[in-house]
Each structure stands twice: as structure tokens, then as C-alpha cells.
Amino acid sequence: xxxxxxxxxxxxKGRQWLEKAAATGDATAVERLRQLEKEMAGGRWEYELxxxxxxxxxxxxxxxxxxxxxxLGETRAMLALGRLYRGGSGVTPDEGKVRAWFQRSADAxxxxxxxxxxxxxxxxxxxxxxxxxxxxxxxxxxRVATDPADAKQAAAGLESIAGKTA
Numbered sequence: 001x002x003x004x005x006x007x008x009x010x011x012x013k014g015r016q017w018l019e020k021a022a023a024t025g026d027a028t029a030v031e032r033l034r035q036l037e038k039e040m041a042g043g044r045w046e047y048e049l050x051x052x053x054x055x056x057x058x059x060x061x062x063x064x065x066x067x068x069x070x071x072l073g074e075t076r077a078m079l080a081l082g083r084l085y086r087g088g089s090g091v092t093p094d095e096g097k098v099r100a101w102f103q104r105s106a107d108a109x110x111x112x113x114x115x116x117x118x119x120x121x122x123x124x125x126x127x128x129x130x131x132x133x134x135x136x137x138x139x140x141x142x143r144v145a146t147d148p149a150d151a152k153q154a155a156a157g158l159e160s161i162a163g164k165t166a
Contacts (some may be wrong), residue, residue, distance in 0.1 A: 001143060003157065009019040014036075015033070016035065016089060018032055026059040029078075038096050042073050043068065043069035043071070043072030043074030043077060044069070044074060045069075046065045046066070046068045046069035047069040047074045047076055047077045048072070049065045049066035049078070050066040050080060051063045051162040052075060053065055053076045053154040054089065057089065057090050058090060059084065059090015060090065062084065062090065063084060063090075066078075066081045066084070070104065071100075073108065075110040075113060078102075078104045078105035078108065079102070079110065079113055081097070081101040082098050082099075082101035082105065082113075082116060085098045086098045089101065095125050095126040096127075097126075098120065098125055098126050099117065099120045099126030099127060100126070103117055103124070105117070106137060109144070111145040111147065111150040112141075112147070113152075114137045114138075114140050114141035114154070115137070115141045115150055115153045115157060116136035118133075118138040118141065118157050119134070121133040121137065122161055124158065131141065131164055132159050133164065134157070134161055136160045138154045138157040139154075139158065141154035141157075142154040142158070147150070
């Protein structure tokens with residue numbers, strides 16, 4: 001089910017094997033199916049597999065897995081895609097995609113996504129610089145951040161544009 005480095009996990013096939021075992025009354029298989037349902041919810045499974053692919057520098061595979069995860073609402077996958085396209089790690093760098101993925105993450109409520117999007121607006125990544133939008137997203141991130149690192153980055157971002165216009 002979980003795969004190993006160099007071997008792409010096949011959740012559908014793994015699930016089929018667990019269902020067969022569960023049909024025979026295997027209590028462990030029944031419990032594992034319940035756990036699998038929780039793990040696969042919301043794109044978490046694809047995100048974790050994407051992380052493994054990214055660590056192995058398998059850019060196209062990581063992108064495909066992160067995109068599936070993001071489509072299911074996993075904001076960590078949206079952030080990972082933004083970072084992949086920013087750094088060009090196994091993919092062609094693309095500032096437009098960087099901003100678009102950070103925008104999706106921010107729109108989904110991620111404080112980290114808001115901070116990254118604000119920096120894109122401040123620095124003109126993927127479009128013209130826009131300090132008003134940068135300020136908006138830094139302020140929003142500061143309001144919703146539950147992670148002290150995100151709050152600190154939002155505050156630093158606001159400080160970096162203090163007194164600047166347009």
C-alpha cells in the first residue's frame with residue numbers, strides 16, 4: 001500500500017487486497033480499511049506520496065500527485081506546488097504557477113499560503129508588484145495564523161512594506 005522509494009504506491013490495488021481480506025472476515029483488514037478511508041480523505045494520501053517523490057527529485061511525479069491532492073482540497077499540496085515551481089525542482093520554473101498555487105492555498109484559508117502570496121505581490125512574482133495586495137494578504141495571514149512561524153512571517157512582511165506605497 002505505502003510504496004517504497006522508487007516504487008509508486010497503488011492505493012487502489014492495495015485497497016482491493018484489503019477488501020478481499022476483509023471479505024474473509026479478517027479483522028485486521030477491516031480495521032486497516034477504516035484507517036485507509038481516514039488517511040485518503042481530503043488528498044492526504046496523495047500529498048504524502050508527493051512528498052516522497054519530491055524528496056527523490058521525481059518532479060513530474062511529485063507534481064501529478066500534488067495536483068491530485070490539491071484537487072481534493074489539501075492546502076499543503078498547493079503550497080508544495082508553489083514551492084516546486086518557484087525552485088524548479090524537477091520542473092520548469094514558472095512564476096505564474098507559483099503565484100497561482102499560492103493564491104489557491106490562500107483562498108482555501110492557509111496562513112502560510114497567504115504569506116507566500118503576499119510576498120509574490122510584494123516582489124512581483126508572477127505579475128506586477130502590488131503593495132496594496134501584499135499588505136492585504138500579510139494582514140489576513142496575521143489574523144488567521146495559528147502557527148507562530150506564519151504569524152512572524154506575516155509581521156516581518158508587513159514591516160518590509162511599512163511606509164511604502166504603490
